[in-house]
């Protein structure tokens with residue numbers, strides 16, 4: 001596992017563009033399972049920050065974020081996430097993934113702000129490439145991707161949910177979700193914005209992005225940021241039912257449709273990846289942005305006392 005992580009990290013950081021494997025539609029992957037072979041009911045693999053359980057009889061993997069205190073997306077987390085996605089994408093038995101959190105009340109707190117504070121240009125480059133890689137893999141996945149948002153999900157956490165095919169959120173107004181970058185004095189990159197627009201439409205996205213709005217679950221439903229609210233104790237049951245509904249269709253039709261809907265947005269980042277990294281590193285290196293991020297971190301810490 002450590003060797004695989006190191007290899008992927010090297011590939012992400014050195015080669016520039018990691019080949020996104022199996023992005024083209026896979027034709028009926030489940031149908032290729034040899035007939036008559038007994039299926040192991042469940043397989044699992046776990047890294048430090050993400051637990052994956054694969055149910056081979058349903059073809060559905062559950063990916064649980066388990067990086068306390070708040071599942072923030074640092075370089076190690078992003079690398080593990082990409083490796084887990086790659087493993088599942090290449091597993092013909094896997095047709096769908098449920099992405100959720102093992103940390104109570106938090107889905108993910110978004111990008112780890114400490115990765116964007118007081119570091120070198122090389123570090124920002126490596127970090128941003130990993131953020132891009134995570135999104136490219138998730139948004140282009142052939143699998144059915146279902147976000148079960150069982151806690152707050154600001155910024156990068158919201159991006160993960162938005163990149164899935166369907167979002168179920170726990171019906172709790174204390175949990176918030178949204179792209180709140182503007183509140184930190186930073187700007188959501190164009191591909192965060194495009195992903196958001198593809199889910200909620202131009203008007204809601206523009207207003208929400210300018211205001212950096214974080215929506216309590218009921219409002220998130222109203223604006224279409226999530227598809228359904230479900231009592232927390234019913235999330236698992238609901239996720240299983242929704243996944244079964246999506247998997248009832250032939251894979252190839254769903255995959256080609258998904259690719260058609262998302263291709264333009266994906267292609268744009270692939271074509272402008274290096275430019276996007278340069279924009280990020282020069283933006284985040286500005287003293288004014290560093291100051292905003294430091295103040296935001298201080299505010300988070302003060303909030304406790």
Ligand SMILES: CC/C=C\C/C=C\C/C=C\C=C\CC(=O)SCCNC(=O)CCNC(=O)[C@H](O)C(C)(C)COP(=O)(O)OP(=O)(O)OC[C@H]1O[C@@H](n2cnc3c(N)ncnc32)[C@H](O)[C@@H]1OP(=O)(O)O
Pocket residue numbers: 069070072106108109110111112113114152154155156157180181184186187188189279280283284297300301304
């Ligand atoms: C021109 C444009 C060109 C290019 C683009 C340029 C720039 C774009 C750049 C970046 C895009 C970034 C997207 C992001 O994801 S930024 C991250 C945004 N995240 C947040 O705003 C969330 C902040 N956190 C919270 O609101 C809360 O922590 C919470 C609701 C998630 C959880 O609340 P709790 O009360 O349960 O927990 P806390 O006590 O607040 O936190 C515990 C602990 O964790 C630390 N922490 C929280 N969030 C983060 C984080 N995102 N990164 C790092 N650390 C985080 C928090 O400080 C506490 O630490 P201590 O225990 O006090 O040490």
